[in-house]
Amino acid sequence: MTDLAPAYSPFFGCMGAASAIVFASFGAAYGTAKSGIGIASMAVMKPDLIMKSIIPVVMAGILAIYGLVVAALIAQGLDEAPTYDLYDGFCDFAAGLSVGFCGVAAGFAIGVVGDAGVRGTAQQPKLFVGMVLILIFGEVLGLYGLIIALILNTAH
Secondary structure, eight states, rough: OSSOOTTTHHHHHHHHHHHHHHHHHHHHHHEEEEEHHHHHHHHHHGGGTTTTGGGHHHHHHHHHHHHHHHHHHHHHOOOOOSOOOOHHHHHHHHHHHHHHHHHHHHHHHHHHHHHHHHHHHHHTHOOOOOOOOEEEEHHHHHHHHHHHHHHTTTTT
């Protein structure tokens, strides 16, 4: 053990892996639930639009995959303290927080837009393209977090 690699160094990597999957899954769950409410209320009047309206749910589910990928990469790189120093731990912790919090933000955006967009599309079909574009911009927030997490993960 050294000053730069104390016994608790791997703790930060473990917290990064946990943060990645927990927060990204929370964002995905919120986006799925909120969009699902809109789909359920829309489907009462227009059940033929259910499959067309499933796009927000799929996009929200992708956020959890981002967190899973980063958590797996972090977990794969974990090692004992002499070879895994504080720099490695902090980089992995930051990577997990990056993808996790971006996943939460993207999940909130997808959920709100998905709920309102699905209901609006049922009343005015011309709104569909606009809804999908806004959903893509919401999903990109999660992708930004994934990119930064991958850069941080490969920094050590």
